[in-house]
Amino acid sequence: MSGSTRTGDHRGMPVPDGVEGERIDAAIARMFGLSRTRAAEIITEGNVTVDGAAAAKSDRLEAGSWLEVTLPPPPEAPSARPEPVPGMSVVHEDADIVVVNKPAGVVAHPTVGWTGPTVLQGLLSSGVELATSGAAERQGIVHRLDANTTGLMVLAKSEAAYSVLKRAFKEREVDKVYHALVQGHPDPLRGTVDAPIGRHPAGDGRFAVVAGGRPSVTHYDTVEAFRAASLLEVKLETGRTHQIRVHMAALRHPCVGDHLYGADPVLAEYLGVRSQWLHAVRLGFQHPTEGRRVEFECAYADELAASLELLRED
Structure with missing residues (x-):
C-alpha cells in the first residue's frame, strides 16, 4: 500500500449495516464526522482498505467486508498571539467573565486554515487574562459565534467560571437571543422549527436539516x-453549528446576505450587506461565581443598522 500514512488513529471493523451499498467516501464521511472532501483525501492517500485491498473513493461497500481506516492526526491549531481586533468592544468585565461585542470577520479562537483576527487575540492584546482550562488555543472559550455573525460572546477569566459556564451552555441554561434579517415573510409570523441538523450530504462545509442529525430547536418571532x-x-434551545442559518433556509427564508445558504445576492448588494445579517443581541445567564442573574445587550453593527434604515425608507 504505497503512499499510506500509518500514523494516527487506526480502526478496523466489519462494514456497518447503515452504510451498505454506499460510496466509500460518503460512508467514511458519515461514520467519522468528516467532510466528503476530507474523506476522499484520506482514501486517495491510501488510508482505507476493504478486505486488505486499497479502496477507491467511488467503490461501494458490501455487507460482510472488513473495513480498515487510518485517520491521520489532525494538524495542530495555531496558538493565539496578542493582536488588536478593530471594531471589537468589551461590554462587561469582572474578575470571572468578560463579555464582548464581536464584529463580522472575526472567529472565536485560532483554527487551522484561518488567517484572520480572533476574539482571543483581541482580548490578549488588551491584557485580559483568560481561563487556561481546555485546549491552549481555546482558552476561556465556552461558546462560539460564526465568523460573520456579530454580537455578544462571553468568555471565562477564572477556572471556576469556565467550568460553570461550560456546564450552563451544555445544559441549555443560557438565554441566547438573536436578531436575524431574513428574506420574505415567514408564515406563520411566529413559530418554532424543530428539525435535526447534520452535515450537508454534499460535504462542502454546509449543514442541513437531515434525518439522523442532532436535535435542533429554534423559536422565532x-x-x-x-x-x-x-x-x-430568534431564541435557541440548542446551539448547533449554523443552526439559525440552516433553519431559516429550510423555511425558504434565508438570512439576508447568507450566500452559503441560498440568499439573493441582488438584495444583499442593494442593502450593503456583505455577509449573513445575524446578530447575537442578548445573552442572559446566572453569574458563575456571584449566583445572580445577569443579562447583556448590544447594538447592531453599523452595516446592519444601515440596511434596516434603507428598508424602512422603502
Whole structure:
C-alpha cells in the first residue's frame, strides 16, 4: 500500500449495516464526522482498505467486508498571539467573565486554515487574562459565534467560571437571543422549527436539516416586516453549528446576505450587506461565581443598522 500514512488513529471493523451499498467516501464521511472532501483525501492517500485491498473513493461497500481506516492526526491549531481586533468592544468585565461585542470577520479562537483576527487575540492584546482550562488555543472559550455573525460572546477569566459556564451552555441554561434579517415573510409570523441538523450530504462545509442529525430547536418571532424582508427575534434551545442559518433556509427564508445558504445576492448588494445579517443581541445567564442573574445587550453593527434604515425608507 504505497503512499499510506500509518500514523494516527487506526480502526478496523466489519462494514456497518447503515452504510451498505454506499460510496466509500460518503460512508467514511458519515461514520467519522468528516467532510466528503476530507474523506476522499484520506482514501486517495491510501488510508482505507476493504478486505486488505486499497479502496477507491467511488467503490461501494458490501455487507460482510472488513473495513480498515487510518485517520491521520489532525494538524495542530495555531496558538493565539496578542493582536488588536478593530471594531471589537468589551461590554462587561469582572474578575470571572468578560463579555464582548464581536464584529463580522472575526472567529472565536485560532483554527487551522484561518488567517484572520480572533476574539482571543483581541482580548490578549488588551491584557485580559483568560481561563487556561481546555485546549491552549481555546482558552476561556465556552461558546462560539460564526465568523460573520456579530454580537455578544462571553468568555471565562477564572477556572471556576469556565467550568460553570461550560456546564450552563451544555445544559441549555443560557438565554441566547438573536436578531436575524431574513428574506420574505415567514408564515406563520411566529413559530418554532424543530428539525435535526447534520452535515450537508454534499460535504462542502454546509449543514442541513437531515434525518439522523442532532436535535435542533429554534423559536422565532417577527419584530418588523418590510417589503422584501423581515426582522426576526430568534431564541435557541440548542446551539448547533449554523443552526439559525440552516433553519431559516429550510423555511425558504434565508438570512439576508447568507450566500452559503441560498440568499439573493441582488438584495444583499442593494442593502450593503456583505455577509449573513445575524446578530447575537442578548445573552442572559446566572453569574458563575456571584449566583445572580445577569443579562447583556448590544447594538447592531453599523452595516446592519444601515440596511434596516434603507428598508424602512422603502
